[in-house]
Amino acid sequence: xxxxxxxxxxxxxxxxxxxxxxxxxxxxxxxxxxxxxxxxxxxxxxxxxxxxxxxxxxxxxxxxxxxxxxxxxxxxxxxxxxxxxxxxxxxxxxxxxxxxxxxxxxxxxxxxxxxxxxxxxxxxxxxxxxxxxxxxxxxxxxxxxxxxxxxxxxxxxxxxxxxxxxxxxxxxxxxxxxxxxxxxxxxxxxxxxxxxxxxxxxxxxxxxxxxxxxxxxxxxxxxxxxxxxxxxxxxxxxxxxxxxxxxxxxxxxxxxxxx
Numbered sequence: 025x026x027x028x029x030x031x032x033x034x035x036x037x038x039x040x041x042x043x044x045x046x047x048x049x050x051x052x053x054x055x056x057x058x059x060x061x062x063x064x065x066x067x068x069x070x071x072x073x074x075x076x077x078x079x080x081x082x083x084x085x086x087x088x089x090x091x092x093x094x095x096x097x098x099x100x101x102x103x104x105x106x107x108x109x110x111x112x113x114x115x116x117x118x119x120x121x122x123x124x125x126x127x128x129x130x131x132x133x134x135x136x137x138x139x140x141x142x143x144x145x146x147x148x149x150x151x152x153x154x155x156x157x158x159x160x161x162x163x164x165x166x167x168x169x170x171x172x173x174x175x176x177x178x179x180x181x182x183x184x185x186x187x188x189x190x191x192x193x194x195x196x197x198x199x200x201x202x203x204x205x206x207x208x209x210x211x212x213x214x215x216x217x218x219x220x221x222x223x224x225x226x227x228x229x230x231x232x233x234x235x236x237x238x239x240x241x242x243x244x245x246x247x248x249x250x251x252x253x254x255x256x257x258x259x260x261x262x263x264x265x266x267x268x269x270x271x272x273x274x275x276x277x278x279x280x281x282x283x
Contacts, residue, residue: 029054029222030093032049032050034048034083035081035086036082037071037079046245047083048247050241050251052191055218055219057217057238058222059225059233059237060072061228061230061266063267066246068226075106077095077099077100077106106189107192109180109181110195113180117168118169120164120165120166121161121164121165121166126149131146147163153185173202174201174208174209182212190222196226198210198229210235213236240262242266
């Protein structure tokens with residue numbers, strides 16, 4: 025396997041006396057979908073915010089393309105090629121798809137001293153990029169709020185890919201979606217991976233992870249059980265690690281096996 029794009033080495037993150045991450049090591053390779061699994065409170069959000077420059081690690085080292093990484097702000101991570109798609113998607117429902125697609129990166133054309141948003145270019149790029157992801161819009165002026173949850177996720181993913189993401193972090197992209205919309209998002213993840221982009225798929229749904237994942241890392245109370253390839257671990261084993269298998273077994277015993 026080639027050199028990782030990102031290497032997270034023994035990362036710790038403390039918030040006062042609270043230890044959110046306790047020595048987590050993960051690496052991300054180009055063209056793979058690396059699934060980061062864990063129940064609520066496992067440390068997934070803290071970990072991806074540390075990877076994307078929102079938090080600075082208390083201890084540990086981050087390497088990006090083999091070089092020590094020290095982002096002063098999240099924008100530095102974006103410019104380096106680490107893009108994060110959060111659950112809220114940072115979109116304006118009443119604004120068109122093309123406007124949302126280029127929000128913060130607006131293409132400009134000039135008429136003498138006057139600068140204007142280049143609608144023609146934005147519309148063409150938006151339609152092209154969405155078709156690449158398997159979404160056929162009615163038109164680029166369609167309001168984002170009229171799209172399904174899965175389609176909005178795809179807009180956010182396509183936007184990140186278009187603007188040069190080398191690593192794409194997806195924070196629970198299927199958590200609030202139905203079966204068909206989930207299938208669309210998982211298909212989009214597969215298309216992104218095929219373009220040589222490293223995907224970090226954060227989820228608590230083992231079935232969704234197994235559908236597209238190449239490698240799997242489970243977080244539990246800020247610690248990791250290590251990383252396994254797809255053929256090295258079963259869905260049941262992943263679920264057991266997420267839930268804290270020993271704790272569950274103890275509970276089952278105390279309740280007479282009714283859990």
